[in-house]
Amino acid sequence: MTVMEVNPRRGATAMRQIGVLDKFKGILVRDALGSYDAVGERVADQLCGAHLARELMAVSEFLSAHPEYARPCGWDWAEQAAKGLWGIKQGRDQAEDRVCPPDVFERGRHLMVSAGLIAAKGGCSPPGPLGDKHLALARRIAARVDEYLLFAANPKVPFDNNGSERDLRMAKLRMKVSGGFRTMTGAQQFARLRSYLSTTAKNNVAGYDAMIRLFTGHPWLPATT
16 A cells, blocks of 8 residues: 655654554555654564665766775775675575575675674765764664664565655656645645555555546445455
8 A cells, every 4th residue: 555645844744644654553664754753663673775886876977087096906895785785695695485595694694794894994085974874874784783784684685675655756746846835734735645556556446437436436445354
């Protein structure tokens, strides 16, 4: 199911007001926004691997353009961390039981943790805000590596949160084309409609049929549990 809501706030306050994550008891697949840490008591979190891969690629591109920070001896710590991440994902994807083999997992995890720990000590990042961002990424990898790698041992947990990103795409496209919404009411109605259409699509109900049912007073609803 998909639930989309509009709120004037962005962080934990909005999440609590929406009222989903504070009651959610499963495994949340998400990015590293700190507000998620303050809401709810979940089984576990899977930090998005695609977000991490993009962040590591940006660091590698910087180090390639500024080799004086690729220390020691031209070492690219982000490339090493990415190598470990992709190695574990490949091991999981190729396994018949969709669980990464222990030897592949330990090797990849070691590459990620060691890269994060060494880079977090400094000397591999430029001064200023960009360097602070690189250091924060290195520290996060070292401290939260098991949250990035939860997918490796649980076949039901995806590597990334692309499913949620796809659900948001139409809302972002609507804002890009129109420049935004004129009223909060209109934005909320759009979010409700997109929630309905996304949910029906996930349950193999065609969009046209879903809309006919909605506007004739017989909307499709998920089975109660």
